[in-house]
Amino acid sequence: MTDAGVFTVSLDTELAWGSFDKGGVDRYGDAYRQTPAVVDRLCGLFDAYEVPATWAFVAHLFAGCEGHGGDASGSGDDDRADWLASAPCSTGVDRSLWYAPDLLETVRACETTQDVGLHGYSHLVFTEHSRAAAAAELRDALAAAQDVGLDPSSFVYPRNEVAHVDLLADAGIDVYRGVDDRWYERAPLGPACKPLRFFDEAAVRPPPAVTPTERDGVVCVPGSQVFRPERGAWARTPAGSQARRARKGLDRAVETGGVFHLWWHPFNLAGDVDYHLSALEDILTYVDTLRADDDLELMSMTDVADAYRDGRWQQPREESA
Ligand SMILES: [Zn+2]
Numbered sequence: 392m393t394d395a396g397v398f399t400v401s402l403d404t405e406l407a408w409g410s411f412d413k414g415g416v417d418r419y420g421d422a423y424r425q426t427p428a429v430v431d432r433l434c435g436l437f438d439a440y441e442v443p444a445t446w447a448f449v450a451h452l453f454a455g456c457e458g459h460g461g462d463a464s465g466s467g468d469d470d471r472a473d474w475l476a477s478a479p480c481s482t483g484v485d486r487s488l489w490y491a492p493d494l495l496e497t498v499r500a501c502e503t504t505q506d507v508g509l510h511g512y513s514h515l516v517f518t519e520h521s522r523a524a525a526a527a528e529l530r531d532a533l534a535a536a537q538d539v540g541l542d543p544s545s546f547v548y549p550r551n552e553v554a555h556v557d558l559l560a561d562a563g564i565d566v567y568r569g570v571d572d573r574w575y576e577r578a579p580l581g582p583a584c585k586p587l588r589f590f591d592e593a594a595v596r597p598p599p600a601v602t603p604t605e606r607d608g609v610v611c612v613p614g615s616q617v618f619r620p621e622r623g624a625w626a627r628t629p630a631g632s633q634a635r636r637a638r639k640g641l642d643r644a645v646e647t648g649g650v651f652h653l654w655w656h657p658f659n660l661a662g663d664v665d666y667h668l669s670a671l672e673d674i675l676t677y678v679d680t681l682r683a684d685d686d687l688e689l690m691s692m693t694d695v696a697d698a699y700r701d702g703r704w705q706q707p708r709e710e711s712a
């Protein structure tokens with residue numbers, strides 16, 4: 392007998408922070424403005440289906456800004472000072488796109504307790520900056536979290552670029568999301584992995600059930616599947632492919648006792664919210680059936696880390712395919 396499978400959800404919650412260095416604020420501005428409504432509806436779904444999701448917040452979203460000029464010594468180094476000088480709070484971007492404490496309040500008001508984690512302080516990409524800059528980023532993120540009464544234990548790396556895991560441990564973080572468990576995500580392919588992602592979606596290939604591991608004192612829970620909006624090139628994938636793939640991933644988690652880890656960016660659901668939320672509800676309906684049969688447990692990333700530390704997933708699998 393294997394243990395039940397596990398379903399976990401993580402959400403990269405960032406607004407303008409997620410794309411300002413790629414020129415995306417104009418492109419996604421409308422979607423960012425609709426994000427509070429999307430978050431509200433996601434919380435409604437998570438309450439209806441009792442889903443304890445992990446919300447990885449860019450911490451500056453709930454920290455007002457007194458400016459970052461003249462703060463080079465406290466910013467980690469000149470590298471981070473330059474980064475912050477180019478950030479939305481420094482460059483006149485509409486305040487509602489980079490400061491949105493209401494998003495946090497919505498998540499905290501859920502009846503089903505949500506796991507509020509971090510997605511950096513200013514979405515600094517750890518692999519592109521110095522270790523000192525990464526340390527300063529974590530320090531500022533934790534301070535902002537503590538100011539609003541949070542004690543975060545989960546972390547999602549900006550752009551999923553994993554580095555300096557030991558700094559997370561020093562900061563009291565228990566768990567991070569690893570890159571999706573696909574060979575092409577683990578290989579340093581850069582943009583070359585895009586057609587491979589498209590193939591998986593177009594062919595409705597089953598996503599993996601993943602197994603948590605530990606690295607430098609922090610539990611790593613790789614991703615299984617991104618819930619992709621059906622627009623742009625993704626509109627050419629089969630309608631409803633996300634939900635069909637997710638059901639296959641959930642089946643795999645049940646068969647193996649592994650974790651099916653679904654993740655996405657809330658702003659990506661803006662525009663055609665009804666359509667995408669109904670696809671998500673399809674998935675959650677299936678989750679509910681599996682849970683009713685005791686085949687599946689729902690956990691936040693933090694819950695997964697706690698279970699791992701209690702010994703789950705640490706025995707070699709008995710059955711082999
Ligand atoms: Zn700022």
Ligand SMILES: [Zn+2]
Pocket residue numbers: 403405409510514548549550
């Ligand atoms: Zn991000």
